[in-house]
Amino acid sequence: MRCVPLFDLSPIHEGLHDQFLDACNAIIHSGNFILGPTVEAFERSVAQSLGCKFALGVSSGSDALLLALMALDIQTGDEILCPSFTFFATASCVARLGATPVWVDVCAEDFGIDVKDAERKVSSKTKAIIPVHMFGQCCDCQAIQSFAQRHKLWIVEDVAQAQGAQYDQRQVGSWGTIGAFSFFPTKNLGGLGDGGLVATNDIKLAEKVRCLRVHGAVQKYEHIYLGGNFRMDSLQAALLNVKLPHVNDYIQQRRRNAQFYQQQLGPLEPLITLPKELPSRYHTWNQYTVCVHNDQRNALQSFLEEQGIGSAVYYPKTLDLQTCMRDVSTDKGIATHGAHTLANEVLSLPIYPGLTLEQLEYICTTIRRFFEKQ
Template sequence: MSIPLFDLTRQNDALMDELLATAERVLRSGRYIMGDEIDGLEAEAAQALGSVNSLAVSSGTDAILLALMAAGIGPGDEVILPDFTFFATGGCVARTGARPVFVDVCPYSYNLLPEAVEAAITEKTRAIIPVHLFGQSADMSRLMPIAQKHGLRVIEDCAQSIGAKHHGDYVGSIGDYGAISFFPTKNLGGFGDGGLVLASDPIDFGRAKIMRVHGMEPKYYHPETGGNFRMDAIQAALLRIKLPHLSSYNAGRQANAEYYLKTFGENPQVFSPTEDTATATQPEARLILPLTYSHNEVTWNQFTVRIPGEGARESFRNHLQEHEIGTEIYYPLPLSQQKCFERYSPDACPTAAMVADECVSLPIFPELTSDEREKVAEAVLSWLNQ
């Protein structure tokens, strides 16, 4: 039995008749850009995600970029973000002409350290981008007061965390802007690229809405330079079919994560961090589980563990590959070590580098069967007990 890291066909096959009928309806409508499908998705997503305003855009990357542009970030500005995240977070900052400032992360939740953020603030700092990595909220209850104290904008990177909560609030509705991705492997996966910008403040939202269409308001008049960040109508229509199932998709991932945490946590070779784990001290363990905070509702876009020790991660992945189990490394290199960011002379972030050297993700997609889940666990435990 081969178990992939994810299988998109299982989820989409269950809705295929409805998806095909919807695609045909949009194709026959002759309306492929903006229109009722976009309006419908935006209204339904706003209701589902606790945000007053929702803007459908062309990708998760463009959602971050548009939020930065709408927030007025540009040359001469600095934006603080975690060193351990997908490239788009830092790449979008650089594309505005601002300087990305990379700071270190928690070794167990993999999210931004608030104390590192405060230490990195200068007179040029204009914004913070907390990334809710792998489906768990960053520490917004500590980050927001820091931002308010220094007059900084907060752009939440929710690309991997649609539906996640922090102290009961949906991620993306806490800061000034939220950026969501509908890349096919996300918890709410589309059929190509797509994204969403969330904004609670109507002025912020109105600015983003204008900048989505080349900074145009009214038609053919451009007070600002925006971009073409529109979502295709067919993508919106298909996402509207899947959106009502988001809660069940997330529940499936949560059940799989709970099984892994319990099953692996009982093994003496495994370290299970707790909320009072306060340092990056390397524990004596062959596998380190992710830390989940009790005040967070985690949606588990990935289930990422750490495998410390020289050559251990390669051994672990090879062992799972022999058992026909898919794995992936998110992410093998911190942003501060990417060649394109050398010109910023970034400070070293040792914990981010350590996590990048040790992390590996296991299958957790919601359609994973109990037999498949058990096979993954058996293979992991057999490696631990070698």
């Protein structure tokens, strides 16, 4: 039986082994293991690629989100508009600061936050909106920007899944007030461990994040904020510096894989709905997520597994239904029906760079076989 994992880093890491080792050796010899010149070099390269004035390397994507909200002084009593269909970290940072995540529905077309629903849920307590650029495609940035301007809200972009995505040829993470990136190994720029980054054009926010990530200290033992240890390791930055020049190539490979799926699986619509690249947007295909209708999602996933093909359900349970969120949100947040439907129908297929044509053909043939049997 052939085997296709959901995700595999070996095709892109194989050719980088020597550079990884050289990068690690340089750090070991430097004796500089936390922040320092290697992290600064990484920050400069990312800021340049984003077209953003400031980029600050931090410990993870979750911490990048937390720091963004801390820098905006989000606290108890504040409401933050969050999609209910996203990874947990998008909203846990809100609740951890004592603020209230208000659940907003998502659009089936791009899995992004539904501005019309946000319009229904905004209140005098709302301070910010967190659009999550899901699965590698950006949200409707223009609609979000005009909504935020009208209601005087900050935009905290969750860019964890979509580094490199663009709206109107402008990089995500540079649209909002502040952007939070993740370098978790499966991301478009995946590290060899945890890492994250905060990007902004606002010098005051940048300086506050810089301070918050080192326990709120302006200088040694002089703490002006209650910050934390949110520092990026030099080793991680050194490894990310090796991969950063290749990100666009990785995204191109993901885009080619997506195009193959579109052609091969197109005839299966409307049994399944394929994800689409919407006008004005540049999709990076961090995930290739189909919606499987007629209650067939779990059966298809089991069939793929039997045939040696990995797949995943991102995400099977929306955040409004999570046990730890029951007491932190408001009753306004219950109506996210679109998100609940997605949670029952989504299935993500392998799309990583380095996937071979033979593997892609095998996946598509197997999916077609599943529907022929029905």
